[in-house]
Amino acid sequence: MFEQQLFNGLTLGLIYALIAVGYTMVYGVIELINFAHGEVYMFGAFLCVTIINSLGVPLFPAMVLAMGLCALMGVSIDHIAYKPLRKAPRLAALITAIGVSIFLQNIAMIIWGSRPVPFTRSAVPAAFSEQAFALGSVSVSGLQLFIYLFTTAMMIGLTLIINKTKVGTAMRALAQNATAAALMGINVNRVIAFTFALGSSLGAAAGILVAMYYNTMSATMGYNAGVKAFAAAVLGGIGSVPGAMLGGVVLGVAETLGAGYVSSQYRDGLGYAVMIAVILLRPSGLLGKSVGQKA
Amino acid sequence: MDTILNIDGVSKRFGGLLALADVSFEVKKGHILGLIGPNGAGKTTMFNCIAGIYTPTEGTITFDKGGAPVSVGGSRPEQMTQMGVARTFQNIRLFGSLPVLDNVRIGRHCRAAQGFWGAVLRTKAQKAEEKLLVEQSLEYLDFVGLKHKALDLSSSLSYGDQRRLEIARALASQPKLLLLDEPAAGMNPQETGSLVDLIHAILEKDVTVVLIEHDMKLVMSICEHLVVLDHGVKIAEGGPREIRENPEVIEAYLGRGAAHA
C-alpha cells in the first residue's frame, strides 16, 4: 500500500515539477509570479483534446501541436500584458498577472463550458490503461510509465538547454543581473520570450498528462495546480530550476502520502502547509540562494 | 575629545567578496569626518553597517548615544535612528509621491508616539502631536530653505532641492550623528556652495557629520579629518593636507605610477 502511494505520488510530483519549472524560470528572468501559468497548463489540455476531436489528429502529434500553441500563448501573454509594465511598480505587474489568469480562465469557460470535460478515450493508446509492470505489490500503468519517461526526458532536455546552449546561458545571465546582461549585448526581450515559450510548452504538456491521468479537465483546473506548482517552486527555491523539479516531486509525494495517511479532505491544503513551513523555516528553499528583502 | 562612533576591525563579506576588510577608525563628537575613496572602495557599505542595514561579518561598532558607549553592530535601521544615527542615500530615496512636508513628518516618526487608537479616536494628545509635528517639520524645512515648498510633491523638486529635503528628513529624527552619502552629487557649483553652508550650520547644531563625497574640493575644504578606503581596506587617515600628499592615496585614485609622475 505504502509503495503504491509512493509511486502514485511520484507520478503527480513529476507533473507538478513540469509546471513548477515554468514559474521558476519566469521568476528568474523577470521576477514576476506569472499567475497566468496555471491557465496555460489548462489550455494545454483543452487545446490537445480539441485538436484530437475536431481535426482527428492522433494523440502525440496533437500533444506537440498543443504545446506549440501554448508556447505561442505564453509569449503573447508576456508581450501584450507584461512587457509594457517592465518599468512599472511591481504591484502593477502582479495585479496584471492575476487579471490575465482570470481573463483566460473565463475565455476557456466560454469556449469549452464550465463543466468538467473527459479526455478523449479513443485517442489514448490502449497500453496506457493496462499495467506496464509490477514491482511486488506496486502496479504501474502504461500511462504512469509514459509520464515518468516523458517528464524525465523533458527535464533532461531543459537542463541541457539551460546549461549548454547560448540562449540558456543568456537566461542564467539575466537571472543574475538584467542590466549587466543587457550591457553585454544580450537581447533581453528575446530571452524573456524564449523563457515564456519554454515554460508554457512544459506547462501545457503537464496539463495534457494530468487530463489523461485523471480523465477529466475543467476551466478551473489551473487554479489549484497553479498554487501547488508555485508551492513546489518555493519549496525548491524560487528561481532555481533543479529546485523546482525537486520541489515538485517532494510535494507530489508528500501530498499523496498525506492524503493516504493523514487527511484526505485536506489534500489540497497540504501543499499550502508545506509552502508556509518552507517560507518560515527556509525561505530560500531546498536548493535556492538566500533571499530576504533586498537592501 | 570625546568619541561618538568607534569602528573597530569591521569586515563585511558578501559571499566570496570582501567589501570591507578590518577597517578601524573613530569619529570625534562635534566634528566632521570625510570618508573618501575610489568607486567600489566600500564607503557606502560602511555606511550601511553603521546605519544598521548590514550586520558586519566581523568587528564591533560602538556608538555613544549619550552616557556610556554601546555596541550597535547588528542593530536594525530603525533602532539606529532611534538611538540617534540618521542618514541620506547616495541615490536619493525620498517618498516621491508624498508631499515635501510628509517626508519630513515621516522623518520625525521616531520622536512622536501616537498610534492606532490615537489616530482613530483623534484624542487631544493626538491632535496636539499632529500640530506639533507640522510646526517642527516646518522648522526643519526652513533650516534647509524649503519651507515655501512644504506642500509640493517631493518628486517635483529640483535635484539639489531633493538632496536638501533628504537632509531635512534625516535631521528631523534629531540625530547625534548624521551620515551624508554624496550629498553634492549632481549639484551645480552654486548648489554645492550653499550645501557647504548648510553642513556648517548642521555642525553648529551640535550634530556630528560623516561625509562620503567625490567632490575633492568640497571634502578638502570642510573636513578636518579624512579616512581613505580602497578595495575595502583603510589605506590612509589624517588631515586634508596629509592625505593630499599621501602617495598611496594618489596611487589609489590615479593608478600605479601616478605618485611618481
Place this chain on the structure above:
Amino acid sequence: MTGQSTALKLLGLCALLAFPLMPFSSEYVLHVAVLIMVYAVLAMGLNVLPGFCDLLDLGYVGFYGIGAYTAGILSLNYDMSFWVVVPLAAALGALCGVLRGAPTLRLSGDYFAIVTFGFTELVVLFLTNEIWLTRGPLGMPGIPPIDINLSWLGIDWRYDFMSETPYYYLGLLMVAFVYVVMCRIEDSRLGRAWLSIKEDPLAAASCGINLMAYKSVAFAFSAAVGALAGCFMARWSMFLAPDVFKFWESFLVLCMIVLGGLGNINGAIVGSVVLIALGEVLRVVLPHFGLPTETRFLAYGLLMILIMRFKPGGIFPAIAATSKKSRLIMDLKARLQAERAG
C-alpha cells in the same frame, strides 16, 4: 472648504438617507444597495494592504468568511447578540490576519501575495470539512436576523431587522464608520508610516519605522474590517456556505480597489458601486447570450489588465486626496500663501 461642496455633500447625504423611501426602491433595489455597502467595507479594508503598504492580498475574502462564520456559529449555537459578536469576530479576524502575514514579514511582497493566494483555499477547505462546526458544504441556514434588544437596560423593547430597510441604514452607518476610521488613519502618524513603507521600505526603516510592527498592525486592521463585513453579511443573508468565500470574491474586491485607484479610499467605494451594479446588469444580460453568469469575471479580468496598463491611478484619480484636505494642511496652505504674498 467651499460652501458649494459642503452643500453638495449635505444633499448627497439626504439622498442616501431618503433612498429607501423613494418609490423606485423595491426590496431588490435595497438588497443591491446593501450588497454594495458590504463590498464597500470589504474594499476599504482590503485597500489597507495593497493601497497603503504595497502588499498584494489575494485571499482577503478569507477574513470575510472567518467573520461571517464566527457570527453564524455564535448566533446560532450560543444565541449571541449581533452587537456582542461584532467585536469578537473582528478580534478573531485580526488575530488570523497577523498569523497569516507573520511568516512573510521578513521577505519580499511576492511571498506575501502567494501565501494569501493559498490562504483562501485553506479557509474554504476548513469551512467545507469541519462539518461539526460549520455544517460543511450544506451550509448554515437559519441564522437569526439582527435585533436591537434593550432588555439588559431593564427596558422591554425589541426591534428585529425584518426587511431590507433597517439593514440599509445599519449598512450605511457601517460604511460611514469604516470610512471615517480609514480617513483618520490615512492622515496620521500610522498612515504616513504605512505610505512610507509602500514608497520605499529601506528609506522608511532608516526614518525609524519598524517595518515588521507596522506591517503587522496593517495585517490586523485590514483583517478586522473584513471580519466586520462578514458579521454583517451573516446576519443579513441569514445563510452561509463555504462557496461564498472562494478566490473569485477576493478577486472581485481587488478589482474594485484597482478600479478606484490603489490607496484611494473614496475610490474603493466608487469601485464597489460600479462593479456590483455592473455585476447585477451582467447577471441579467449574460444568459441572453447563452453564457454562464460566471463569465462576467472575463470583463473584470480585462478591466484590471487595462487599468494597470493605461490608468494605474484608477479611473477617477480626481476623487483621491482625502487627507490633503485636512484642517491642518488647509491652514498651512493659507499661511504659506500669506507668507509668499507678504
